Amino acid sequence: MYKALIVDDEKAVQIAIGKLGKWHTYHMDPPSLASNGKEGLYAMRELRPDIVFVDMQMPVMNGIEFLKSAKEEFPDAKYIVISGYDDFYYAQNSIKLGAIDYILKPIVEEELNTSIKKALHLLNPSMDFTKTEEEQSISAGEVAAIIKDYIDKNYSQNLKLSYFSDKYYFSKEYLSKIFKANYEIGIYEYVLQVRMERAKELLLDESLKIQWISDRLGYTDSNYFSKAFRNYYGITPSQFRKN
Template sequence: MYSVLLVDDEKWVRTSLRKVIERTGLPFEVAREASHGLEALDILKEAPVDMVLTDVRMPVMNGMSFVQQLRQTAREQSVIVVSGYDDFAYVQGALRLGVTDYLLKPVEVEEMRACLEGWLQARAGGQAAGAPKASCDPADRSPVEQVLGYIREHLGGELTLTEAAARVHLNPSYLSQLFKQQLGRGFVEHIVEMRMEEAKRLLAATSLRVSEVAQRVGYTDVAYFSNTFKRSAGCTPTEYRRCPPA
């Protein structure tokens, strides 16, 4: 069975899509559900799926912003946009982002079946061609790359050099030296930079409050977060949100 993530802010719509997928009789099952794009990104970090079906208009992070953020990650992801808005601008935007298909609500069983069958055929064709895929095995990455991946996945939690070093079986002092040699900055400095970059992304792409953004990047003190952000970006989080760089 191929796993599917449904992304829509209305639960009844997700329930309807789940039933439509089941009625196609094809080997797809809804593994997870999300009510907006940011929640979907969080889910995909922990539990990758074969396909995403996403709405366009949602709170916090809309469908187009979600797909844009998804395309910036290294991992490819099949996406089908499902929208109730018959607006050609949305279709154009979705196609430019490389989505698999674009369906209009309400989605009929036959439409869904045709869409999923097309995906299966494309997948079979790609496997037959034997296209090489990038390895995702952590063992194939350097210690610094492994630690960077760990930091990205835990930006909202407590991150220490000792714990990071233990994950890659290195002495903390040696790992600190590797960071400075390979990245030109220390472990703590790099964490702050990664947190500020994630904060910028959240401020530009979501409607989360500044306090919620702070929590998601590991700061419980909003004032401290704002001061750190201003030193990094040259403006406050609120000012950045009003006029983010192009």
């Protein structure tokens, strides 16, 4: 995922950019924060952001000073200036110092996301924004339902949550949170629940060997399956059959 950094001392601006930017849509993590240019440089050295939003008027180190240092140290990052002043001087100097865009406060959603797309296009000219925006039109709740349906039908397969995260541009952590909120159970706990319920059904047929059931449920080691079953139900598969 691409990373962003906001260098601005105004909390309201940090919140506005954080909420109005279509971060998941553009396959980005939510932005990190710094409240002045000096903090911003430290943050860049630690985080290595791809896109940096920088205010012109800040304490300790202002935007012009920050851009001079940051552009020299991190020439590949894309810098977007944010300012409360519609001033040709600021715009001209920010462009000279390597900023790719200049947007005014208060932050307007469309202008912000246009700037983000401009930066991403410079970082990755082949990026298909039409595709990412269409895929993002599906909600996280709908993706959670897709994951649940996948587990119900493919419980014997090892679930790769990163597949759904990459496809729909939601972080794995966020999808896990939404899944649990919708179904009151964690994703991997649900995988185990489905497998164990299916195990009970298969064990009722005594013609089926436990090794075969283990393989059918996606366990390559029957001992591991037996241990998982015992931990879940309190008895082994063999004891369940006897009972």
